[in-house]
Amino acid sequence: MTFSLRIRVGLLLSVALSAVLGCVRQVLPDPIHPHDTFTLESRALAETRRINVYMPPGYTADATARFPVLYMPDGGLHEDFPHITHTVDTLIGAGEMRPFIVVGIENTERRRDMTGPTEVAEDRKVAPRVGGSAAFRAFIRDELMPEIRARYRCTEETAIIGESLAGLFILETFFVEPGMFDTSIAISPSLWWNDHALERGAQAWLGEHPELRHTLYLTAADETDIFPYTDALARTLATSAPTGLTWHYEPRRDEHHHTIYRATAPRAMRKVLGPASAREP
Numbered sequence: 001m002t003f004s005l006r007i008r009v010g011l012l013l014s015v016a017l018s019a020v021l022g023c024v025r026q027v028l029p030d031p032i033h034p035h036d037t038f039t040l041e042s043r044a045l046a047e048t049r050r051i052n053v054y055m056p057p058g059y060t061a062d063a064t065a066r067f068p069v070l071y072m073p074d075g076g077l078h079e080d081f082p083h084i085t086h087t088v089d090t091l092i093g094a095g096e097m098r099p100f101i102v103v104g105i106e107n108t109e110r111r112r113d114m115t116g117p118t119e120v121a122e123d124r125k126v127a128p129r130v131g132g133s134a135a136f137r138a139f140i141r142d143e144l145m146p147e148i149r150a151r152y153r154c155t156e157e158t159a160i161i162g163e164s165l166a167g168l169f170i171l172e173t174f175f176v177e178p179g180m181f182d183t184s185i186a187i188s189p190s191l192w193w194n195d196h197a198l199e200r201g202a203q204a205w206l207g208e209h210p211e212l213r214h215t216l217y218l219t220a221a222d223e224t225d226i227f228p229y230t231d232a233l234a235r236t237l238a239t240s241a242p243t244g245l246t247w248h249y250e251p252r253r254d255e256h257h258h259t260i261y262r263a264t265a266p267r268a269m270r271k272v273l274g275p276a277s278a279r280e281p
């Protein structure tokens with residue numbers, strides 16, 4: 001084999017190896033960081049719910065330290081808990097996010113829990129049972145949050161993050177009970193639900209809540225049934241948000257439904273959960 005042929009073969013092998021490694025990187029699962037798992041009998045939901053809890057670095061080292069809490073629907077070990085906690089752990093290690101406890105709520109009937117009532121017949125076809133968001137919110141507020149405060153050293157600061165229908169639930173909670181969380185991160189929220197009633201009612205609602213204190217992060221991918229309504233909500237926020245509402249809208253038409261959570265969660269958490277010195281502009 002000549003020297004030049006060996007170079008060409010070597011280059012081809014290198015390209016092939018890079019492609020294989022690239023595929024491996026795409027399919028490798030996120031590491032599952034050390035965490036607690038417990039079950040909670042819910043009266044609000046009339047069922048048992050499984051909860052996964054990540055403690056940040058420093059939690060065990062300092063027995064007096066207290067930490068804010070980030071709640072997340074879709075929080076099962078086979079759902080979004082691994083990639084969100086891995087992101088959180090990485091950001092904390094880099095000094096780009098304050099240490100947070102992360103509480104993942106594993107799903108049982110996702111479409112029931114994440115949706116509110118609807119007057120649209122097509123909406124009611126997405127699952128055998130929908131419209132259970134009020135009960136799910138009661139579970140979090142009245143049962144899960146007190147349990148977390150009893151089990152872990154928490155501050156009073158709370159945040160919530162979620163995508164798609166979970167993003168819808170987060171925005172509904174923001175409008176229905178804005179004091180339940182301090183910070184809401186809604187990624188590609190399914191605002192089409194109930195003929196985009198949340199978006200349509202936003203301007204009047206904001207006018208009725210001049211004393212609102214909250215931080216809201218909103219983003220959307222290239223989904224034609226979502227971004228027109230997130231765009232419209234952002235326009236309403238630009239004209240009607242009270243001074244106590246800190247909000248960010250960062251549309252991402254370059255992302256898709258299956259990519260936007262991983263693509264935007266790190267930036268969202270840097271921006272609204274990071275130390276002031278590390279927050280992205």
